[in-house]
Amino acid sequence: MSNPLIMKLEYGTRLNDKDRAVLQQLTRRTRRIVRHADISSEGERPENVHLVMEGFACRYKILAGGRRQIVAFLVPGDFCDLHVAILGKMDHSIGTGWGCTIVDIPRSTIEDLTAQQPRITRALWWATLVDEGTLREWLVNMGQREADRQMAHLICELLVRLRVVGMVSDNSFEFPITQADLADALGITSVHANRVLQDLRTQGLVEWKNKRLRIPNEEQLVEFAEFDPNYLHLDRRDDAEDPDLGTL
Amino acid sequence: MSNPLIMKLEYGTRLNDKDRAVLQQLTRRTRRIVRHADISSEGERPENVHLVMEGFACRYKILAGGRRQIVAFLVPGDFCDLHVAILGKMDHSIGTGWGCTIVDIPRSTIEDLTAQQPRITRALWWATLVDEGTLREWLVNMGQREADRQMAHLICELLVRLRVVGMVSDNSFEFPITQADLADALGITSVHANRVLQDLRTQGLVEWKNKRLRIPNEEQLVEFAEFDPNYLHLDRRDDAEDPDLGTL
């Protein structure tokens, strides 16, 4: 079955059939978000936790001057705000300029899960920590790489993450976002983003039209971007240690 | 008692006397790290979790070209690698160019804690999520602010975080790091960092000499940096909801 949450978490921890059934149950009731509607906003204290099932969403912050920084793209299988159960308020907003399908999960459900399902709890922990690792990598990307490498790096990341949840075919994926959005994620101007993109295009590193992005030669793009996917921690470690995960 | 871990966690969750005693016990055996020794390195799988008790440490990544990005400063009360218990390997390094005092905590101890002490577990969760929020803010900072505001913002953050653990007096704190380190945290050149710093100095926003940084007029610096500390989640929410935190 093509449940993105399960597909993703299987990379973090071994799940058994019961775990899968629980997760499947969790993601039964989906809801469509219309274009340009935010899922939750800075300062709010949402009652539900949200999970992306189809399409893209993003985390972002708006500054006083109106500038926007996107701090994460959320793809199918990603939680939007798992943290809100512990931190009181949202310290950023979740938006979707492109429409997507999500699941609402009551906070209490998450709390029950963490109380009763150690394997699932650990998997959620894992997902949170991968998010954190991704954030670190974005910071490195922004601080140390020039815009062209940076853009290439982001594309590599998306390719890997989307492949995990089965959204990649023919080295290409749906990419409904706008060049201006991409610019806001990279911390550059949309004009500059456009120029950099054309660079990548003429180098034959990416093709992007009709809201679909294709990577003709992944190896080449990975090399150009110096992309190393280790920070995504996709190597499920079912090694000897913690064979049956005692606690946590 | 001046235990930075306890002081910090009290901001996240209510602790009772027993919790405090457990945490106190946890941080009994400190160890001095010499200058320029790393605490742990990318790719490693450390057996212990590390906690800073005195001084500064940092998270960083080195790129192929030798460039370094510091992705976090770790101050007293901060865990260096709580995540390593779940993600297999370190995806970044922890270093201290300045010497600091830490505590080593065996992974198993953390696991016992999370199994038996829900209030402490929740506090550790909280600390992790604050780290994540901080990372997001750094990203915003780097993406959208110019270097002078960005530096001012970082200084505001450090002032607040150090105040929480009692390391600020007379609006000043020990700041043993080097201009080049600061530059690596901001994603700029050390030459540029120097110029920006002199700017802040002549504007009377910061004083920095003899490894001590003083903020003569905090309000002014906060305004200059557009600093809003909400992302540090220091408003302990002992509000009606989850009065005794059931699970997690």
Add this chain to the structure above:
DNA sequence: CGCGAACTTGATATTTGTCAACTAAGGTGG
């Protein structure tokens, strides 16, 4: 077909990086 949003392009300004030299500070051995 027409309209607005997204994309593209050029000219120019600003910010930041690079290189290279120089000064100041701190620590070590004699």
Add this chain to the structure above:
DNA sequence: CCACCTTAGTTGACAAATATCAAGTTCGCG
């Protein structure tokens, strides 16, 4: 206590990356 030596900080001239402004052009949709 001084001489030396290394590291940190400072400065200037110049180059490169990115932003800004302003004007098209194309595309998708009603």
